[in-house]
Each structure stands twice: as structure tokens, then as C-alpha cells.
Amino acid sequence: MRSAIGEMELDEILHGRARLNSLIKGSLQEAHVPxxxxxxxxxxxxxxxxxxxxxxxxxxxxxxxxxxxxxxxxxxxxxxxxxxxxxxxxxxxxxxMPPKQRSSWKLKVKRKQYTNLAEAQAQALRVISAELNKPGGQEAARLALAREYVTMYGEMGKQSNTILFNERPADVNALLTQAVTAMQAASSAMPATTTNPPPAPKETITAAIVDTESSEAVDTKAEEKSNNKPV
Structure with a gap:
């Protein structure tokens, strides 16, 4: 009895689905307009x-x-x-175009390019400052700096075929401290560029004067000997 009822319900569902498909197909064909x-x-x-x-x-x-x-x-x-x-x-x-007009046009194009670049950089700085002022922004900046520092260490090791290990690799504060110390040491170690050479020491100058005087005395003695020789 139950199986017969189930078959009847299944047949009714299948017939209903077929009727629904035919209705959808007919409506689509009638309503089709290019x-x-x-x-x-x-x-x-x-x-x-x-x-x-x-x-x-x-x-x-x-x-x-x-x-x-x-x-x-x-x-x-x-x-x-x-x-x-x-x-x-x-x-x-x-x-x-005349040369003058062409140069002015090129200058206008360059000025527009520089203006667009400056506006884009200013917008980027505004976005960065706004993100840094949000909660957790300072921590994100420190992590980004630490990542750059680790990348720099990797490049140094790749160029010199060495491996550099930190004493405490999980301590981000120690890594940041090392980065700041390294940057300060590099900035203080850079020599000041001067156009004039450094003055020579006094001892070097005195030795140079003595050498020139002795060479002049030797030259004068050689000339006197050559003059006193009989012809």
C-alpha cells in the first residue's frame, strides 16, 4: 500500500516537473526578442x-x-x-611646432607628470598616517621595520655566503633595537665630504724640507767638481 502511494506521488511529481518545463520553454520562446x-x-x-x-x-x-x-x-x-x-x-x-613652443609643451607635460606623482605620494602618506593612528598601527609599523631589517640581513648573507643568526630571534624589541643601533652607527661612521685634502703632519713637512735641502747641496757639489776639472 505504501509503495503504491509512493509511486503515485512520484509519478505526480515527475508529471508536474514536465509540465513546468514545457511552460517555461513556451514562455521563453514567445518572449524572445533579439x-x-x-x-x-x-x-x-x-x-x-x-x-x-x-x-x-x-x-x-x-x-x-x-x-x-x-x-x-x-x-x-x-x-x-x-x-x-x-x-x-x-x-x-x-x-x-616651433622649437620654443615644443620645449614649452614638453615642460608642461613634465610638470603635469610631477604634479600627479606628488599628489599620489601625498595621498599615500595621508593613508599611511591615518592607518598608523589606528589601534595597532604602531605595532604594525614596528613589524614592517623588523621585516625590512631581516630582509637586509638576508641580502647581506646571500652576498657574502654567510648565515646570520640573532641571539633572540623571537624578540621583536631586541631586533628593533639592533636595527636602530645599526642605523645610528652607519650614520655616524659616514665621513664628511670635503673638497680640500687634510693637512699633512708637521713631521712629514720637516722631512720633506730636509730632503730637498740635501738634494740641492749634492747638486751644487757636483757642479763645483765639474768646473774644477782640468780641460
Missing amino acids: FIRDWKSDDTKSQKSHQITNYVILPTDKHSRRDVRLRCEVAAEINSLTNESEGNLSRSRMKQ
């Missing part, structure tokens, strides 16, 4: 301002998908040719 989108692009061959209108149809089968792919490839080729022609046009205009 979707059309217009897009415009410049014609690069004539360099005119007229526009070409292309139509992209929603792919419903294999052929329409292939047509859409071909149209997209043509559109990409047209865009690349447009960009190339615009670049050539701007390059030719720049070559035709």
Missing part, C-alpha cells in the same frame, strides 16, 4: 567626422555567436587604428 545595441566609432581611413553604426545581436545560436565575435574583432581593429592615427597626428603636429 536585443540590439548600437555603437559608433570613427572611420580612420578617411579621417572625417562621419560615423559608422554597427549592430550587435544577442547570440541565440552558433552562427549568431560567430557573427558577434567577428563584429567585436572588427570593432577592436577599428579602435586600434583610431588610436594609432591619433597618435601619428599628434606626433606630426609636435614635429611641426
Whole structure:
């Protein structure tokens, strides 16, 4: 009895699913309307301002998908040719500019680049300062400094084929202290660059004077001997 009831319920469910599938299929076929989108692009061959209108149809089968792919490839080729022609046009205009105007234009471009770079760096500094002021920001900065310090140790060991071990590798405070000490020692050990050479010691100067006097005396004695020889 239970098996018969179960089979009846299963048959009813399967028939209901088939009816639902047929309803969905019919509604989709009736409501199907090709979707059309217009897009415009410049014609690069004539360099005119007229526009070409292309139509992209929603792919419903294999052929329409292939047509859409071909149209997209043509559109990409047209865009690349447009960009190339615009670049050539701007390059030719720049070559035709007078030298003074060209230099001023280059200076404007460089100034804009430096301005954008400065704005980006300022924004980065603002973001970093805001993150450092948050809870845990100082600890994150110390950990980042310790990581850079460990990386520096690794580079030193790689260049010199040695392995450097810290006395307490798990102690971050000791690592930071070592980093600060190393930076202070490096800054204090850097010699001051001076244009004039350091003065020589007094003993060296005296020895040089004595050597010159003795050489002059030897030269005078040699000249006297040569003059006193009989002809």
C-alpha cells in the first residue's frame, strides 16, 4: 500500500516537473526578442567626422555567436587604428611646432607628470598616517621595520655566503633595537665630504724640507767638481 502511494506521488511529481518545463520553454520562446545595441566609432581611413553604426545581436545560436565575435574583432581593429592615427597626428603636429613652443609643451607635460606623482605620494602618506593612528598601527609599523631589517640581513648573507643568526630571534624589541643601533652607527661612521685634502703632519713637512735641502747641496757639489776639472 505504501509503495503504491509512493509511486503515485512520484509519478505526480515527475508529471508536474514536465509540465513546468514545457511552460517555461513556451514562455521563453514567445518572449524572445533579439536585443540590439548600437555603437559608433570613427572611420580612420578617411579621417572625417562621419560615423559608422554597427549592430550587435544577442547570440541565440552558433552562427549568431560567430557573427558577434567577428563584429567585436572588427570593432577592436577599428579602435586600434583610431588610436594609432591619433597618435601619428599628434606626433606630426609636435614635429611641426616651433622649437620654443615644443620645449614649452614638453615642460608642461613634465610638470603635469610631477604634479600627479606628488599628489599620489601625498595621498599615500595621508593613508599611511591615518592607518598608523589606528589601534595597532604602531605595532604594525614596528613589524614592517623588523621585516625590512631581516630582509637586509638576508641580502647581506646571500652576498657574502654567510648565515646570520640573532641571539633572540623571537624578540621583536631586541631586533628593533639592533636595527636602530645599526642605523645610528652607519650614520655616524659616514665621513664628511670635503673638497680640500687634510693637512699633512708637521713631521712629514720637516722631512720633506730636509730632503730637498740635501738634494740641492749634492747638486751644487757636483757642479763645483765639474768646473774644477782640468780641460
